[in-house]
Amino acid sequence: MSDLPHHVHLHEEGPREGFQIEPGPIVTADKVRFIEALAGTGLREVQCVSFVDPQRVPGMADAEAVAHAIRRREGVRYTGIWLNRRGMERALATPLDVAGALQTSASESFSLRNTGRDTAATLAEQRRTLAFCIERGIPIASGIVMTAFGCNIEGAVPVERVVARAADLVSLMEEHGLELPVLRLADTVGWANPNAIASVVGAVRERWPALRIGLHLHDTRGTAMANALMGLQMGVDTFDSTCAGLGGCPFAGHVGAAGNICTEDLAFMCEEMGIATGIDLDALVSCAHLAERIVGHPLPGKLMRGGTLGRWRH
Amino acid sequence: MSDLPHHVHLHEEGPREGFQIEPGPIVTADKVRFIEALAGTGLREVQCVSFVDPQRVPGMADAEAVAHAIRRREGVRYTGIWLNRRGMERALATPLDVAGALQTSASESFSLRNTGRDTAATLAEQRRTLAFCIERGIPIASGIVMTAFGCNIEGAVPVERVVARAADLVSLMEEHGLELPVLRLADTVGWANPNAIASVVGAVRERWPALRIGLHLHDTRGTAMANALMGLQMGVDTFDSTCAGLGGCPFAGHVGAAGNICTEDLAFMCEEMGIATGIDLDALVSCAHLAERIVGHPLPGKLMRGGTLGRWRH
Numbered sequence: 001m002s003d004l005p006h007h008v009h010l011h012e013e014g015p016r017e018g019f020q021i022e023p024g025p026i027v028t029a030d031k032v033r034f035i036e037a038l039a040g041t042g043l044r045e046v047q048c049v050s051f052v053d054p055q056r057v058p059g060m061a062d063a064e065a066v067a068h069a070i071r072r073r074e075g076v077r078y079t080g081i082w083l084n085r086r087g088m089e090r091a092l093a094t095p096l097d098v099a100g101a102l103q104t105s106a107s108e109s110f111s112l113r114n115t116g117r118d119t120a121a122t123l124a125e126q127r128r129t130l131a132f133c134i135e136r137g138i139p140i141a142s143g144i145v146m147t148a149f150g151c152n153i154e155g156a157v158p159v160e161r162v163v164a165r166a167a168d169l170v171s172l173m174e175e176h177g178l179e180l181p182v183l184r185l186a187d188t189v190g191w192a193n194p195n196a197i198a199s200v201v202g203a204v205r206e207r208w209p210a211l212r213i214g215l216h217l218h219d220t221r222g223t224a225m226a227n228a229l230m231g232l233q234m235g236v237d238t239f240d241s242t243c244a245g246l247g248g249c250p251f252a253g254h255v256g257a258a259g260n261i262c263t264e265d266l267a268f269m270c271e272e273m274g275i276a277t278g279i280d281l282d283a284l285v286s287c288a289h290l291a292e293r294i295v296g297h298p299l300p301g302k303l304m305r306g307g308t309l310g311r312w313r314h
Numbered sequence: 315m316s317d318l319p320h321h322v323h324l325h326e327e328g329p330r331e332g333f334q335i336e337p338g339p340i341v342t343a344d345k346v347r348f349i350e351a352l353a354g355t356g357l358r359e360v361q362c363v364s365f366v367d368p369q370r371v372p373g374m375a376d377a378e379a380v381a382h383a384i385r386r387r388e389g390v391r392y393t394g395i396w397l398n399r400r401g402m403e404r405a406l407a408t409p410l411d412v413a414g415a416l417q418t419s420a421s422e423s424f425s426l427r428n429t430g431r432d433t434a435a436t437l438a439e440q441r442r443t444l445a446f447c448i449e450r451g452i453p454i455a456s457g458i459v460m461t462a463f464g465c466n467i468e469g470a471v472p473v474e475r476v477v478a479r480a481a482d483l484v485s486l487m488e489e490h491g492l493e494l495p496v497l498r499l500a501d502t503v504g505w506a507n508p509n510a511i512a513s514v515v516g517a518v519r520e521r522w523p524a525l526r527i528g529l530h531l532h533d534t535r536g537t538a539m540a541n542a543l544m545g546l547q548m549g550v551d552t553f554d555s556t557c558a559g560l561g562g563c564p565f566a567g568h569v570g571a572a573g574n575i576c577t578e579d580l581a582f583m584c585e586e587m588g589i590a591t592g593i594d595l596d597a598l599v600s601c602a603h604l605a606e607r608i609v610g611h612p613l614p615g616k617l618m619r620g621g622t623l624g625r626w627r628h
Contacts, residue, residue, distance in 0.1 A: 225540040303535045
């Protein structure tokens with residue numbers, strides 16, 4: 001366990017991943033209230049909205065309104081995502097902390113379904129995105145390889161293909177003399193198991209020893225926390241997660257897509273293991289209860305029901 | 315990861331742990347149907363009922379009726395539990411596979427609340443139980459240390475105390491020239507984290523290198539699967555679990571006690587990691603859906619919603 005990090009960065013995606021798939025309309029004020037509460041827990045980065053086609057994702061039609069309404073707290077980054085440059089232009093017109101992300105998918109079929117582009121077209125789009133970011137002075141925050149552990153359309157994904165897609169993104173940056181700050185490996189549809197985490201993270205680390213690796217995990221089949229543990233054991237120190245386990249991927253091609261790994265459950269495990277998160281767990285549990293009230297149905301987080309152990313630990 | 319076992323034994327406790335805490339009366343025929351379905355999945359051991367005071371646990375008042383109604387399948391052990399010799403006598407009057415278990419708790423306060431006995435009285439009772447079992451030719455299947463990772467009344471539990479309680483049970487057996495077949499460490503109220511699993515399992519193994527260790531995990535705070543992974547990495551090859559994540563401890567002294575680690579989620583993770591379980595995952599997922607229909611509310615299992623990956627794996 002010598003590779004366990006001392007600190008982890010948890011990138012909260014609940015407002016975006018969670019609210020974009022909820023069937024009921026969630027009012028803008030509730031989204032803002034949730035984002036502001038999350039920013040008061042010690043989380044340093046909250047992904048607030050996605051700038052996508054409101055026809056495809058009606059739950060995000062108020063992305064601009066949310067972005068403008070947030071009362072910002074110092075030291076917290078408020079981010080958004082998009083699938084193309086048009087979405088990025090929308091983000092740039094808001095007060096959000098806009099940074100570029102280079103995205104690709106280890107499964108070409110998933111990419112086609114998710115974005116309408118094959119691998120080559122995706123890479124060409126990322127090249128244009130990167131050029132645009134450089135021209136506008138926008139930093140690139142990360143590279144993301146989706147379906148890095150398997151896909152419900154293609155099935156298993158060979159490790160070599162994940163490395164090849166990561167190489168695409170690393171090379172794109174190198175063309176401009178830049179380094180990727182972090183490579184996020186996404187278990188978009190919940191295929192990962194701890195051995196797969198070890199294999200893929202290990203292969204990426206072997207190829208690029210200095211590259212920071214992040215994990216984006218879904219709990220579709222119950223393995224998210226075990227996968228996170230394996231990630232921690234491999235030295236991974238940045239994770240995407242969602243408060244209360246909100247979320248799921250609307251384009252994942254299967255019924256019952258489970259949410260992301262739950263932020264407070266993951267933060268609890270890290271803190272209990274002596275890995276600092278900078279998060280006030282009780283405050284985060286309150287956010288999870290708020291999320292349940294907002295969506296109006298039970299969410300999968302466990303710590304919000306079991307309770308923290310802080311009163312015995314301090 | 316060199317200590318990963320090649321096979322694991324999953325001891326299904328759903329019918330007992332699950333149904334004993336459900337508020338609504340569950341009809342005997344449904345219990346029997348569920349037990350018979352579980353026994354058809356490849357599980358080798360199903361804990362069916364508890365022989366406890368029907369005043370305290372009304373959901374188990376039909377224990378004898380359930381035990382008599384089961385149509386047995388060859389190669390499967392159908393077991394029950396009890397808290398005292400009176401319960402054991404009740405079990406012996408049924409067709410169940412009766413074996414003794416020596417039980418103690420690392421938390422004296424929990425022991426007092428759960429059984430009304432302190433540590434010394436518990437040990438004295440276990441001594442009588444053992445003598446009774448030897449006299450009647452009943453094998454001892456395991457020793458169990460409850461609250462081995464913490465307790466909602468006392469808080470943290472020192473590793474040395476877990477080892478001391480385990481030593482009580484090992485010594486009891488040695489008084490009769492017997493060896494404990496397996497020592498089960500129970501995270502009765504969901505306090506464990508992966509480091510604690512490593513510490514406690516490591517300390518027990520160091521003291522008794524040849525002693526087989528089992529884990530009984532609850533998912534109260536979302537760490538059960540990560541704790542199981544750490545157990546597997548420490549070479550633990552026997553786990554208690556419940557189909558669909560049924561269960562929870564009615565005497566745990568806190569609201570919202572979550573269920574046990576989910577059998578099919580754990581089995582899925584093991585199989586994906588190349589650790590054989592002998593279980594037909596799709597059949598077990600069907601059992602999980604049956605459990606939900608029987609209890610009439612959602613259960614926490616994930617694989618039952620996410621679906622197995624067998625069609626891509628074989």
